[in-house]
Amino acid sequence: MGYRFGRMLTAMLVALLVSVSWAEEPLQDPTAPPRTTTQSSVDGIDIPPLTLQEIINRLTSRSFDKKEAAIRQLAKQDNPRVVPLLNALMNRELVHNRKDDTIALGLKKDGQWELRDPESRQVIGQVDSRAARPVIINNRLRTVINNQLALAALNDPDSDIRYQAAGQLIGNDDPEMLAALAARRHQESRPRVAAQIDTALNIAALHSDDRTTRLDAIDALAGNLHPEVKNALNTRLLAADSSQETQALEKAIARIETRIETFQTADTVFFGLSLGSVLLLAAIGLAITFGVMGVINMAHGELIMLGAYTTYVVQQLLPSSHEWSLLIAVPAAFLVSAFVGVLIERFVIRFLYGRPLETLLATFGVSLILQQAVRVIFSPLNRTVITPEWMSGALEINPVFSLTYNRLYIIFFALAVFLALLTLLKKTRLGLQVRAVSQNRATARGLGIRSERVNALTFGLGSGIAGVAGVALAQLTNVGPNLGQSYIIDSFMVVVFGGVGNLWGTLTAAFSLGIANKLLEPMAGAVLAKIVVLVFIILFIQRKPRGLFPQRGRAAEE
Amino acid sequence: MRDSTFKSAFNDRTAKTFMGVLFGATLLVTVLNQLFPADSALHVSAYTVTLLGKYLCYALLALALDLVWGYCGILSLGHGAFFALGGYAMGMYLMRQIGDRGVYGNPELPDFMVFLNWSELPWYWHGFDQFWFAALMILLVPGLLAFVFGWLAFRSRVTGVYLSIITQALTYALMLAFFRNELGFGGNNGLTDFKDLLGFSLQSDTTRVGLLMATAVALAGAFVLCRWITGSKLGRVVLAVRDAESRARFVGYRTEHYKLWIFTLSAILAGIAGALYVPQVGIINPGEFSPLNSIELVVWVAVGGRATLYGAVIGAILVNYGKTVFTGIMPEAWLFALGGLFVAVTVFLPHGLVGLVSEKWDNIKSRFASGDKSPGSENAVEGDPS
Numbered sequence: 001m002g003y004r005f006g007r008m009l010t011a012m013l014v015a016l017l018v019s020v021s022w023a024e025e026p027l028q029d030p031t032a033p034p035r036t037t038t039q040s041s042v043d044g045i046d047i048p049p050l051t052l053q054e055i056i057n058r059l060t061s062r063s064f065d066k067k068e069a070a071i072r073q074l075a076k077q078d079n080p081r082v083v084p085l086l087n088a089l090m091n092r093e094l095v096h097n098r099k100d101d102t103i104a105l106g107l108k109k110d111g112q113w114e115l116r117d118p119e120s121r122q123v124i125g126q127v128d129s130r131a132a133r134p135v136i137i138n139n140r141l142r143t144v145i146n147n148q149l150a151l152a153a154l155n156d157p158d159s160d161i162r163y164q165a166a167g168q169l170i171g172n173d174d175p176e177m178l179a180a181l182a183a184r185r186h187q188e189s190r191p192r193v194a195a196q197i198d199t200a201l202n203i204a205a206l207h208s209d210d211r212t213t214r215l216d217a218i219d220a221l222a223g224n225l226h227p228e229v230k231n232a233l234n235t236r237l238l239a240a241d242s243s244q245e246t247q248a249l250e251k252a253i254a255r256i257e258t259r260i261e262t263f264q265t266a267d268t269v270f271f272g273l274s275l276g277s278v279l280l281l282a283a284i285g286l287a288i289t290f291g292v293m294g295v296i297n298m299a300h301g302e303l304i305m306l307g308a309y310t311t312y313v314v315q316q317l318l319p320s321s322h323e324w325s326l327l328i329a330v331p332a333a334f335l336v337s338a339f340v341g342v343l344i345e346r347f348v349i350r351f352l353y354g355r356p357l358e359t360l361l362a363t364f365g366v367s368l369i370l371q372q373a374v375r376v377i378f379s380p381l382n383r384t385v386i387t388p389e390w391m392s393g394a395l396e397i398n399p400v401f402s403l404t405y406n407r408l409y410i411i412f413f414a415l416a417v418f419l420a421l422l423t424l425l426k427k428t429r430l431g432l433q434v435r436a437v438s439q440n441r442a443t444a445r446g447l448g449i450r451s452e453r454v455n456a457l458t459f460g461l462g463s464g465i466a467g468v469a470g471v472a473l474a475q476l477t478n479v480g481p482n483l484g485q486s487y488i489i490d491s492f493m494v495v496v497f498g499g500v501g502n503l504w505g506t507l508t509a510a511f512s513l514g515i516a517n518k519l520l521e522p523m524a525g526a527v528l529a530k531i532v533v534l535v536f537i538i539l540f541i542q543r544k545p546r547g548l549f550p551q552r553g554r555a556a557e558e
Numbered sequence: 559m560r561d562s563t564f565k566s567a568f569n570d571r572t573a574k575t576f577m578g579v580l581f582g583a584t585l586l587v588t589v590l591n592q593l594f595p596a597d598s599a600l601h602v603s604a605y606t607v608t609l610l611g612k613y614l615c616y617a618l619l620a621l622a623l624d625l626v627w628g629y630c631g632i633l634s635l636g637h638g639a640f641f642a643l644g645g646y647a648m649g650m651y652l653m654r655q656i657g658d659r660g661v662y663g664n665p666e667l668p669d670f671m672v673f674l675n676w677s678e679l680p681w682y683w684h685g686f687d688q689f690w691f692a693a694l695m696i697l698l699v700p701g702l703l704a705f706v707f708g709w710l711a712f713r714s715r716v717t718g719v720y721l722s723i724i725t726q727a728l729t730y731a732l733m734l735a736f737f738r739n740e741l742g743f744g745g746n747n748g749l750t751d752f753k754d755l756l757g758f759s760l761q762s763d764t765t766r767v768g769l770l771m772a773t774a775v776a777l778a779g780a781f782v783l784c785r786w787i788t789g790s791k792l793g794r795v796v797l798a799v800r801d802a803e804s805r806a807r808f809v810g811y812r813t814e815h816y817k818l819w820i821f822t823l824s825a826i827l828a829g830i831a832g833a834l835y836v837p838q839v840g841i842i843n844p845g846e847f848s849p850l851n852s853i854e855l856v857v858w859v860a861v862g863g864r865a866t867l868y869g870a871v872i873g874a875i876l877v878n879y880g881k882t883v884f885t886g887i888m889p890e891a892w893l894f895a896l897g898g899l900f901v902a903v904t905v906f907l908p909h910g911l912v913g914l915v916s917e918k919w920d921n922i923k924s925r926f927a928s929g930d931k932s933p934g935s936e937n938a939v940e941g942d943p944s
Contacts (some may be wrong), residue, residue: 296719298853351905356719357633358904361860364853365900372893489730489849492723527734534731538724542710545720 052079052119056103059089059135060096067137068144075148081119083152086145092134094118099131106132147172151180159190166196171203171228178204199224203232211241215248222252223259225398230256263401268518274407276514277414278476280507281469282487283494284418287506288462290495292425292438293455295349296360299367300491301484302374303463306340307333307470308479309374312383323388326471333467340370341463345456353455367484374481382478391475410472417468422503424461434458438501493537499547509548513537573785576868577778584610584774588767604763608838609882611770613875615835618777620858620874621867622827625784627856628865629793630820631800633718636725637828638852639732640700642842644829646736647699649749649842650683651692652760656753669751670744680742689756696833697826704825705818712814712821717803726849733847748843755837766838773834777871780827784867787823796820854896860903863910873910 055077058070071089074082088094088105095106095113104115104124113132115124137145146168153165162184169177181197188194198220205217218236221229233253240246282304289297297303310333311326318325344366352359391409396402425431433454436444445451473483494513498505513533520529544550587610590602619641626632658665662672666679685691707728711721739745758765787793798806799813807813836842845851854877862873877899884892907914 296722348901348905357722358908360633360719360722361853361856362901362904365857365897365904368893368897368900372890372897375893376890485850489727493727496720496723527738531731531734534727534734538707538727538731539710541716541720541724542714545714545716 052077052081052085053102056085056094056118057101059094059103060101064138064141067135068141071141071144071148075152083149085118086149086152088118089135089137090142090145090149094135095132096135097127097132099127103135104132106134147174147177151177154180154184159193162188162190162193163196166193166200167226170196170200170226171232172200173204173207199226199229203228206232206236211245215245218245218248218252223255225256225259225263225400227399260400263398267401268522269515270403270407272515272518273411273511274514275518276511277411278469278473279487279490279494279514280414280418280510281410281472282466283491283498283506283510284414284421284503285462285465285469286491287495287498287500287503288421288465289459290492290500292434292501293458293462294356294438295353295459296356296363297344297349297459297462298360298364298488299344299370300363300463300466301486301488302367302370303337303341303466303484304470304473304487305374305479305481305484306337306370307467308385308474308483309378309383309470310336310467311385311471311474312378312479315386322386323390326388329471330468333471334464335467337467337470338460338464341466342456342460344463345459349459350452350455367488371481371485378481380481382480385474385479387475406475410475413472417465418503418507421461421465425503430454430457493534496541497537497547499549502547502549505547505549572868573782576781576871580614580774580778580781584614584770588771591763591767604766607763607766607770611766611773611838612835613878614770614773614777615831615838616855616858616878617871617874618773618780618831618834619828619855620862620870621777621780621784622824622831623855624859624862624864624867624870625787625827626821626824627859628867628870629788629800630796630817631803632817632821633722633856634725634821634824635722635849635852635856636727636729637824637855638849639725639729639847640704640825640828641832641835641851642729642732642736642844642846643700643703644696644832645836645842645846646743646749646832647686647692647695647829648833648836649752650686650695650743651689652752652755652837653749654683654687655755656751659753660751668744668749670739670747671742674739676742683742693833696829700825700829700832701822704822708818708821712817715814726852729847729852730849733844733849736844736847744843746844748841748845749836750841750843752837752840760837760840769834769838773838776830776834780830781867781871787820788867792816792819857896857900857903859910861899861907861910863912863914866910866912869910869912872912876911 050073052074055070055074058073059067061067061070071086074085085094093105093107094103095115096102097104097106097113097115103118105118105121106113106115108114108129109126111129113127113129115127115132116122117124150165150168150172153161154169156162156165166181166184169181172178178201181200185194185197185201188197202217202220202224205213206221208214208217214236218233221233230253233249233256237246237249237253240249282301285303286297286300289295289300311329314329314332315322315325318328344363348362348366349359352362387406391406394402394404395408425434433444433449434457436447436449437451437454437458441451444454470483473487477483490513494509495506497513498507498509516536517529517533520532523529524532541547587602587607590600591604591607594601619637622640623634623637626634626637653668656668660669660672662669664672667676671679686695707725711724716724735741736743736748737746743749752760754760755765755769758768760766788796795806795811795816798809798811799816803813832842832846855874858874858877859870860873861877862871863869877896880895881892884895903910909917
């Protein structure tokens with residue numbers, strides 16, 4: 001009961017807040033939202049001698065000095081309305097009402113000013129457009145306001161806001177700011193924010209007159225990746241007054257550069273892993289149909305494409321729920337592609353077992369038909385799949401290295417699919433049957449395995465995984481009829497490189513080819529890197545025709 | 559497996575029939591184009607002449623593929639690459655022939671190089687102003703690539719599907735490379751705007767007819783050459799390699815040498831086809847390297863029927879005629895038709911149209927002379943022995 005009552009109260013409070021608050025709130029700086037605890041706005045009067053209104057009324061002055069004093073005084077007030085008002089001032093939304101010589105929040109509406117009370121935000125009236133004008137500010141005042149806003153944000157209860165505020169203050173050498181930063185540093189409990197504040201303080205200390213302070217600051221800044229740090233150190237290097245300092249600066253800069261290089265390599269490797277996981281997803285279904293069944297499925301790329309289109313269709317059917325439509329798209333794509341795969345197996349491939357080259361041609365024909373069918377149904381133009389909110393953005397490790405979420409998720413997704421498939425093949429009855437049939441069809445049949453059924457299911461499984469890969473690819477590229485074609489050769493390369501019939505080989509091959517491709521790219525450009533990798537694989541196959549991890553035993557003799 | 563005396567007799571008759579039909583058709587078209595005025599009902603337009611020339615180039619290419627696939631069992635999915643390389647060699651010659659008649663009027667550099675601000679001709683373009691050099695390159699470049707590729711592949715016993723896939727990768731890699739402007743082959747646009755060949759304007763009807771005749775002669779020559787090779791002792795070893803490579807190797811044949819030789823010859827034939835193709839269509843671009851083209855080529859041979867040579871020619875002409883007709887009437891249906899053709903031919907017609915016809919023919923014959931053993935069915939192409 002009490003809990004529900006509490007929730008109701010909160011809901012009502014929120015509703016009240018929303019209804020009272022400015023309709024134009026989004027104009028405010030999003031880093032410094034108003035600290036809305038309660039809406040008891042009128043009680044700023046008690047302790048300070050002046051009310052908020054009285055302070056901001058001083059902004060009517062023409063002198064910028066007086067305005068500055070008013071701004072500083074305003075910023076000192078302990079009132080949740082301070083930050084919104086400073087933002088309003090920045091956005092020219094504080095207007096000087098000439099009629100009664102006061103300052104109010106003003107908004108242009110139909111050629112008139114709609115005035116609101118600065119504290120309560122109640123509408124207090126409409127005046128003619130010439131009867132009021134926005135408070136003029138200049139660049140100096142803007143700096144002051146920004147600093148005051150940063151100071152306010154620096155003491156915000158939300159550590160993210162504090163972190164950003166500290167980041168903004170890096171490179172700022174206003175003594176007032178530095179004092180505030182130092183004060184905050186003593187109370188700060190979050191190491192992330194503290195480190196950011198230290199960076200700001202140390203950069204400021206580079207300008208100190210005391211040599212040891214400077215040297216300490218240089219040491220502390222060595223290896224710091226914030227872009228301002230390198231600039232500040234370089235600037236200081238020009239003004240260095242002793243060889244000791246020059247050396248220390250050079251050392252610090254060198255450390256920063258090595259770290260940047262390390263993280264850039266890490267970035268390349270991350271992109272390589274991401275490409276590798278795409279290759280893995282595309283190739284793993286092929287590894288089953290090609291590796292386990294010995295069937296060359298040239299329509300594999302088109303099954304991936306069907307998965308991507310399924311994602312698109314699911315999004316179109318559920319227009320209001322992009323956030324979780326992917327959860328439906330994955331099984332849906334699996335089913336669609338698996339179904340088409342089983343059809344292909346039943347109507348085409350079944351007649352061609354033991355004739356791999358013919359299978360290749362027939363499935364290529366199927367791929368042309370599927371492509372054209374998609375062109376007829378969905379038009380030849382590319383379709384865009386909307387990326388859900390939780391997949392956009394990036395995980396920032398440091399200023400030079402961040403991991404984009406969509407790529408990160410796809411790496412995990414690929415590994416999850418891989419593990420699921422591995423478990424299926426090693427732990428389930430179907431997996432056992434699949435392996436038995438692939439090793440020796442005649443013996444497996446003799447032992448009572450219905451190899452026809454196993455074939456259809458295996459092919460369906462491989463195709464279904466292609467569909468799942470399509471869901472992932474739809475997040476990275478445009479969905480079009482040629483989507484599959486661009487992956488088919490790469491997928492074959494991965495399977496052949498890794499060794500046919502070996503899932504771990506496929507995994508290794510996918511990631512090593514992905515990383516190799518991305519490592520070559522900065523040296524040679526994207527296309528040349530791809531050519532180099534292709535030529536490498538062609539030469540590699542000549543040396544080891546059975547791939548990295550060749551199959552041994554009877555199956556290898558086929 | 560085949561009776562050698564029967565074969566050589568059959569051989570001559572087939573070659574003669576083939577050449578008879580080929581030259582008959584070519585001459586007919588020539589006469590109809592040259593002797594009848596444009597408004598006559600019997601007149602054949604220059605467009606048709608060029609179209610037929612194009613088909614014959616495709617037929618030569620299909621013949622080349624049939625030699626390696628039908629007789630040697632190597633399914634190359636990269637024969638389009640050799641075709642395109644031959645075409646590029648010819649294109650480079652034609653490019654140099656333009657001289658200062660290009661848009662930029664530079665006597666030395668082709669237009670696209672001027673456009674890219676290149677100051678001098680890259681070293682590999684030198685010599686292409688001479689026809690004999692270009693002709694040599696048409697044979698040498700595809701041949702050399704096939705030789706090196708085949709030497710590496712066959713020596714390490716890359717066979718079957720693996721070979722198909724790496725040949726596909728080869729043509730894919732070449733396509734990506736030729737798309738790059740830096741390579742110096744005109745990038746995306748390829749080579750085009752050709753003016754004349756050996757001093758004859760490419761726009762005139764006589765040149766077109768001449769090119770058609772040249773193509774027909776080349777096709778006939780290649781056909782006779784292939785007949786001769788497949789009928790020879792070497793051809794029989796190659797057949798043995800196709801049907802049971804390990805056994806042939808154990809008997810003592812260096813199977814990789816035979817495969818390499820056939821593969822290289824086939825690539826050279828494909829290169830010649832490409833070289834004849836380019837002046838007739840007037841353009842060569844990296845699209846010719848696309849893996850799709852090479853696979854389409856395989857289906858021509860499959861439709862006609864493998865290991866018969868004339869089957870490949872028939873298949874190439876029929877499929878391409880179908881393509882011309884289809885893309886004219888309902889373009890969006892062509893890929894359905896082509897895809898369906900792939901499936902239907904592999905599932906229902908493993909020996910192609912030629913196989914179908916000869917099977918029916920054998921049935922009729924055996925009905926008349928019941929009790930006799932029919933020879934036709936033994937020509938059947940067996941799948942992998944696995």
